[in-house]
Amino acid sequence: MTVSDPVVEAVVATIGRSATEIRQGLIGRRGTVAEENPSGETQAEADVWADEVLGDRIAGIDGVGQYASEERATVVDCGDDPASSAAYAVAVDPLDGSSNLKSNNTMGTIFGVYDAALPARGDTLVAAGFVLYGPITTMVIATDETVTEYELSGGERTVIERDLTLPADPVVYGFGGRVPDWPDDFREYAREIESELKLRYGGALIGDVNQVLTYGGTFGYPALESRPEGKLRLQFEGNPIGYVVERAGGRSSNGTQSLLAVEPDALHERTPLHVGTDALIDRLEATLA
Structure with missing residues (x-):
């Protein structure tokens, strides 16, 4: 199953293919670097590395005008005019929960594809989602049409639930x-x-x-x-x-x-x-x- 917009699908596919590599690349990168992110938090080696992997790949997608990351102070201009209707802006938290690296607990990657220059309102999103590095690597993708959950293996996405909705009875x-x-x-x-x-x-x-x-x-x-x-x-x-x-x-x-x-x-x-x-x-x- 693919996303209907080819640029959005390219972003999603790039993040999905990168997820296996990022997960494997966490090994040996559990330490911190002598730097802080723009929010004043100590960066893990894995934070910086995951941002470099995703930033380089997403910025190279035709139709992406901006790349922004929690690990970078400013927006990266990818060449397309971000004010153009043909150019999307992609905002990423490359490694959410990286403080869990030391204790080897759950973390993930969050992304949003905006049809507006950053910073932007959430109602300009055309897609958003996350990768969860749990016992199984999964990916949830939301578009205006639906929410779908996938398992990721070798960079390939396998649908495990279409039209994902919150259960009616909270637990x-x-x-x-x-x-x-x-x-x-x-x-x-x-x-x-x-x-x-x-x-x-x-x-x-x-x-x-x-x-x-x-x-x-x-x-x-x-x-x-x-x-x-x-x-x-x-x-x-x-x-x-x-x-x-x-x-x-x-x-x-x-x-x-x-x-x-x-x-x-x-x-x-x-x-x-x-x-x-x-x-x-x-x-x-x-x-x-």
């Missing part, structure tokens, strides 16, 4: 940030949810969101007392994940509105992030209001 939840740093209103909401659902939290956005897609429920990384702007990046994490979950029949929110409706001010802008079953996100927004 799991996960919330990031230190509990003492949660605002009072979010703590009130969390106390209700934890009495109803099962905790699933692994410290990598991709793994936690995939639990929600599989079992139904909610994941959130809220605004914190020490960081009211949130922790996760809108362009690289919030918008793509919000797009996937909304296309799968759920909701996304920054606490007051859909992540896809947020007007960005900067490439590395942060945001609170909440995704999941409609009713749970409705309750969240009602509590925070």
Whole structure:
């Protein structure tokens, strides 16, 4: 199964083919480098390497006008005019959850294909998805038409579920940030949810969101007392994940509105992030209001 737009399919295929190589390339790259990413976080060797692999390959695709990464301070001009309707912008978190490398736990790659110059609103996405480096390497791709989950092997995609949707009955939840740093209103909401659902939290956005897609429920990384702007990046994490979950029949929110409706001010802008079953996100927004 391929994506109908040839440029988007080329991006998806490139990321899919690169995933096996990236996963294998994590071996021997579990250390850190003496640099920080634009968000002020220590970079793992694997962060830098995965960004180089994906950046070089995606920038070479005809029809891609911009490449941006959580690991780079600025947008890379790929040659096409990003204002042209024929040129897409691709934003990537090359290795989400790279802090899990040391403990050898789940991580992944997140991407979004925007029909607009970056930074852009999430509602300009034409496709988004992620690769999950779990016991099995899987890939979830959302377009305006559908959400599809694949297994990846040798760079090839095998469909395991078409028209992926969130289960109607929620089962799991996960919330990031230190509990003492949660605002009072979010703590009130969390106390209700934890009495109803099962905790699933692994410290990598991709793994936690995939639990929600599989079992139904909610994941959130809220605004914190020490960081009211949130922790996760809108362009690289919030918008793509919000797009996937909304296309799968759920909701996304920054606490007051859909992540896809947020007007960005900067490439590395942060945001609170909440995704999941409609009713749970409705309750969240009602509590925070």
